[in-house]
Amino acid sequence: xxxxxxxxxxxxxxxxxxxxxxxxxxxxxxxxxxxxxxxxxxxxxxxxxxxxxxxxxxxxxxxxxxxxxxxxxxxxxxxxxxxxxxxxxxxxxxxxxxxxxxxxxxxxxxxxxxxxxxxxxxxxxxxxxxxxxxxxx
Amino acid sequence: xxxxxxxxxxxxxxxxxxxxxxxxxxxxxxxxxxxxxxxxxxxxxxxxxxxxxxxxxxxxxxxxxxxxxxxxxxxxxxxxxxxxxxxxx
Numbered sequence: 001x002x003x004x005x006x007x008x009x010x011x012x013x014x015x016x017x018x019x020x021x022x023x024x025x026x027x028x029x030x031x032x033x034x035x036x037x038x039x040x041x042x043x044x045x046x047x048x049x050x051x052x053x054x055x056x057x058x059x060x061x062x063x064x065x066x067x068x069x070x071x072x073x074x075x076x077x078x079x080x081x082x083x084x085x086x087x088x089x090x091x092x093x094x095x096x097x098x099x100x101x102x103x104x105x106x107x108x109x110x111x112x113x114x115x116x117x118x119x120x121x122x123x124x125x126x127x128x129x130x131x132x133x134x135x136x137x
Numbered sequence: 138x139x140x141x142x143x144x145x146x147x148x149x150x151x152x153x154x155x156x157x158x159x160x161x162x163x164x165x166x167x168x169x170x171x172x173x174x175x176x177x178x179x180x181x182x183x184x185x186x187x188x189x190x191x192x193x194x195x196x197x198x199x200x201x202x203x204x205x206x207x208x209x210x211x212x213x214x215x216x217x218x219x220x221x222x223x224x225x226x
Contacts, residue, residue, distance in 0.1 A: 005138050013142035016187065020146035023183050027153035030160050030176055036168055039160075043176035046153075051179060054146070054186050058198075061139065061190050072198030076182070076205055083209040087175055090216035095168045097220050103166060 008064020015057030022050030035105065036095050040088050047084045052077050096120050139190070146187045153180045171215045178208030 022045060029042025055073040062070045095103075099110050114120060154177060161173035182201045189197035214224050 009138050012190070013139050016139075016142040016146045016190070019183065020149035020187075023180055024149040024153045027156040027176060027180065030173065031156045036166070036172065039169070039172060043172060043179065046176065047179040051183055051186070054183050057142075058186055058190050062195065065139070066193070070195050070198070072195060072202060073186070076186075076198060076202050079202065079205050079209075080179075080182075083205070087209055087212040087216070090213050090220075091168055091172050091175070094171070094216040094219035095166075098166060098168060 006064065008060055011064065012057045012061035015053045015060060019050045019052070019054030019057060022046055022053060026050060037092065040091060044084055044088050047080055051080055143187055143191050147184070150180050150184050150187070154184075167219060168216075171212060171219075174215070175208065175212045178204060178211075182208075 026042040026044075026046025029045075030039050033039045033042065055077045059070060059073050062068055099105055157173045157177045157180060161170050161177070164170045164173055182204050185197050185201040185204065189195065189201070217224050
């Protein structure tokens with residue numbers, strides 16, 4: 001029954017379905033979850049696992065069905081793996097900044113403050129002895 | 138086989154884009170809208186990848202790479218603007 005379908009096509013199809021499911025679930029999390037800090041979980045998983053699986057499926061398709069290697073997918077996924085945490089961190093920083101300026105926290109409340117001797121890195125001056133501390137000198 | 142998977146993928150990414158658009162229109166704060174735009178860029182990259190598989194040529198991946206670059210820069214610029222009131226200081 002499935003003997004006529006080559007293995008590469010099975011692999012590519014499974015990876016495409018997996019990646020698209022992750023993208024859908026990530027966007028569903030963006031709609032469903034109550035506050036911004038929780039909402040950031042879904043799309044970051046969609047961008048790493050979802051797009052990673054879809055790009056791996058694309059590599060598998062072009063190699064095992066068409067018989068040629070493509071490297072663009074590796075570039076795209078490497079770039080996304082590097083930038084997804086940075087953009088999530090930037091959005092979280094903007095959110096903390098707006099909360100401090102009197103923005104309304106979501107139903108889950110504001111994020112808990114760090115320990116009493118420190119503050120969020122967004123607001124604190126760099127500690128002495130760390131690479132960013134040259135501004136104090 | 139691959140066309141069934143591609144059909145499912147296109148449908149799932151379309152529904153995901155509609156959800157992101159809902160969050161973009163509704164989202165209570167500007168940071169929610171930034172997050173929704175970032176996720177829309179991710180889903181459109183997925184659509185371009187699937188379209189590249191469907192058409193069978195590898196030229197659309199340059200478009201995906203460009204969109205990844207531009208989407209990241211746009212997200213960082215939006216967040217920087219919220220943080221600092223300016224983008225390039």
